Amino acid sequence: MTPDTRIEATVTRRGFNTASPLPLILTVAATLPRAAVAATAPEGGASTRREVIKQRLPGEPQRDITLVEVTYPPGSGSPPHMHANGVMAFVVSGAIRSKVGDGPEQTFHAGDAWWEPVGAVHRVSRNASSTQAATLLAIYIAPAGAGPADLMKPM
Template identity: 45%
Template sequence: MSINRFFAALLASAVFAGSACAHAPDGTVRPNFSHALPNVPGKSLVAVEVDYPPGGASAPHHHARSAFIYAYVLSGEIQSQVDDGPARVYRAGESFYELPGAHHRISRNASRTMPARLLAVFVVDTGDQPLTTPDE
């Protein structure tokens, strides 16, 4: 089974983490799934959907120190830069990852006319909060 099919099956059968939405500066972050990993004590799998309006962006940020993140573009195009790596545009169906402690310098919709949606899946220490902290 491919990793994309695995995550699609996992999320299709998931119990939603909650119905409340958190608002990003230029978009919306919605909880999608959250569950402790029974075979990895102390770790949880948390998924959120990030919707970017045309031209929308998130401020530069860090994630929870323990978080390994798999990001999958569901629709549109997302420009991303992690740490000092090159900025790159990811299209629907493409993915990237962030290592624990990474600095997410750029995270934005690459289009000024079409919306974009990203699924971010965190493998994180259970209870490690907040998941995202904007730079000060």
């Protein structure tokens, strides 16, 4: 299966705002030290979340963009959850198994990305490997001042 057929596009280029923060997000993700990220994954424990940056966006209504690094040790994952404001995910290293809503379970590799719509249930989010850590960057655009509990709500 080629990368083009593996990932379904949920946002068209035409529909994506040309003033989007996507170039900034991809630049930040590309500059993360991949070897260091993999080396800091906890052995056999739970996933870790680290806020990389939070920035107020211009305009009304007031919104923040928040980038959160999520590291899954080998064989670990997150319980089912939802994102009230939607979220974009970018795999920095390793491979992530993901199932959003009633869609198919898919494997995303370093360099792949996907979108989780507002209110969608993220049923599966886990490291696809039992031997190597995996890291993703979760990108949230949410109302100003939204905290971690607002960004990710366990089911």
